[in-house]
Amino acid sequence: MSYAAPVEQIEFILKHVVPFPDVAGTEKFAEATPETTTAILTEAGKLASNVLAPLNRAGDQTPARLENGKLRSSPGFDAGFRAIAEGGWIGLAADPEYGGMGLPQSLNMAVADMMSGACLSLQLNPLLTQGQIEALEHHASDALKALYLPKLTSGEWSGTMNLTEPGAGSDVGALTTKAERNGDGTYTITGQKIFITWGDSDVTENVCHAVLARLPDGGKGTKGISLFMVPKFIPDEDGNPGVANSLKVVSLEEKMGIHGSPTCVMSYDGATGWLIGQEHKGMAAMFTMMNCARLGVGVQGVGVAEAALQQAVAYAQDRNQMGPIIGHPDVRRMLATARAEIFAARAICLACAASIDMERATDDRDCAARAAFLTPIAKAYGTDVGCRVADTGVQVHGGMGYVEETGAAQYLRDVRITPIYEGTNGIQAMDLVGRKLADGGEAAMRLLDEVSDGAKAAHGDHPELADDVWQASEALREATQDLLKRDVDERFAGAVPYLTAFALVLGGHFHLRAARKGDTAQLALARVFIGRVLPRYAANLAEARAELADLTAISDASLAGGLGG
Structure with missing residues (x-):
């Protein structure tokens, strides 16, 4: 399974789609210049493509094991991890006082995206270490920091x-x-x-x-x-x-x-x-670690989706059934839709990371609220897209996708955990409609204002696309206002479709921004998302507004398959 780190797309999103230039413009992150950003993404891409990706198959076929109480990792994982540690990648966003680079979380998540696509099993090690570093930086005593942070940051300890x-x-x-x-x-x-x-x-x-x-x-x-x-x-x-x-x-x-x-x-x-x-x-410290990990898991979903789609495209180009199947309309639909969703999910994750960076650089409460609101969306939508695209990859391969020889199934098996760990996607959705709407919807409305303002600004360039995004944002605004009138249990019943609708609207917003800044290929991708994927928001909002009573009226016996009760 070959993998090419998507350096160009990530760099385009950071430059033109999410507010990373604002992050780099702060005093705290002044070192994140365009030249530094390009160098970091390029080197991380080489590490992911050339060093980590070749380990992915070995990790699947030769699992980690216990021998006489001692753990033995998969072949090549030791050398792969050493490359990550010695390159300084674990401490990319960590405190320089303890050996870190102090660079933005946005760049750290971009690197995590590429490493996850290359070898998710190995990338999980530095992800958890980075989360622990974050918790110690914010909550530990000076003595614990001095002892543990240098070792964790260097990768000597995990x-x-x-x-x-x-x-x-x-x-x-x-x-x-x-x-x-x-x-x-x-x-x-x-x-x-x-x-x-x-x-x-x-x-x-x-x-x-x-x-x-x-x-x-x-x-x-x-x-x-x-x-x-x-x-x-x-x-x-x-x-x-x-x-x-x-x-x-x-x-x-x-x-x-x-x-x-x-x-x-x-x-x-x-x-x-x-x-x-x-x-x-303890939960305050643990939540610091978990919030870092939740965004990281959303990025994992995006990374695996990228790898799965790359393999599916390569297979579709080579597989001949009355010509290469990549030319068949339905195969084209699957691949184009997958690419459009990956772009949307990646932009949402990087927008969340940029908000975290802005809050750290400025102590702005609105940035903190924006980051908190985007975190469950990034985690849930990123991992849902990961599963959806990996499943699409199997489908594109046809019968060979169901055969382990091709490796297409591994992406689906690997990514399936991401909607579950670090808080299931259902819990993310309940957090969104519960805690994150507890401000009366202020953070949600600020985001929706951003979407609608962006659509108005884009109307002169792409009126049809802009109108679709604006209408979706206003429908979501109205649904949000309706949800705010309900008690929490009623909101929970429609939490998952509400989160999905919000992600789709944000995806349309970021695609519209990309269409204004990019070339004809980026415009074509935006048309696919806004024309084919964004309309799903309406069905999701209809479900989000459905009554809890519809669910409670069904008995446990009926759910189990009985006819009575």
Whole structure:
């Protein structure tokens, strides 16, 4: 499976579609010049295409495994990870005080896009480490920062996120892992965690676990949870890995995809940990890590979609059925629609990243609200597009897509986890219509104002496209106002289609901006999205407005297939 990092498209979006020039114009990110941006994207593209992509198939066919309690990673993953670490890519957006480059999250997400398309299983390792770096930068003590951040940033050590337990999945507040004070500033951690991505590693010297646990005086629910740093090896006086901590990998999950990424069941048996942040305030620190990861997962969906589509296009060009099948109208429809959706999803993710950067550079509350509003949309739409395009790739291959030999199925198997982990897409949608509309819809309306103003500005160049985008934005505005009048449970019933409609409208907006700045090919792509994909917003808004009673009227017995009840 060949993969060519989409450097040109990413650079076009950063320059002309999302407000990255505003980010580079701030004092904080002044080093993100056009020349620096081009150099970073070019080098990251070479790493993704030439070093990481050749590892993707090996990770699928030779999964990570446990041998006598020790993890063995897939062939080539050690060298691939070293290339990532030694290139400084893990610390691209990290604090320079601890060895990072301090560059914008926008560039970090652009790099993550390319690495995900090349080899998702391996890219998951730095993604989780970057999330932990973010949490430590914002919440850890100076002592913890000084000890852990340089090692994590350099890639000498890796980081994980330990939330889920057998009885506490999305309901994090139901966790049972216990923490006890030792009286010397350390804590004893006891419990079991599941679904821990890269919970062990032989490509780094130490694995640093961020573990949620409850102290004896911690209240019920999420408000009583604390977050602890629990390393695999306890650092010695010189900050090097010392004695083994009281934790172990019980087993590795056998999964549908991402076989090269070890998904661990972790056991903590009186392990030593250190508090991150304040006691009973662990969810604040963990949410910092999760929000970083959620945008990163949306980008993963985009990256895998890119790789799957590239392979499908190559196959369609070579496969002859009364001529190359790429010329058949329906195949052309599938490929063009997939390309248009990838562009939209990539632009949404990079717009979200740019908003995060602007908030960090200016402390502007509107930028913070914009980033928070875009995060669930980026995560959900990016991963939905990933699944949709990977499925399309299998379909374009026909029967050969169902045969593992071609590799088309791997993209679908790998990307299918992305709508599930880091908060399912249903949870993202409920967050959008719940917390993110709790401001009375102010953040939503500011975004819709941006879309409608953009459509008005584009009317002179592309009147038909501009009219379609404007009408969609106004329909979404009206639906948002209707949702604000409903109670939260009623909103939840239509949350997913509402999020999808918002993503489609934003996609139309970004395609319209691209059509004004790009060439005839970009205009043609915008016509595909606005003419063929954007109209789906109407059906989604109709479902978003449907009554909760329609769902509750159906009995459990009927859902199970019975006729009565």
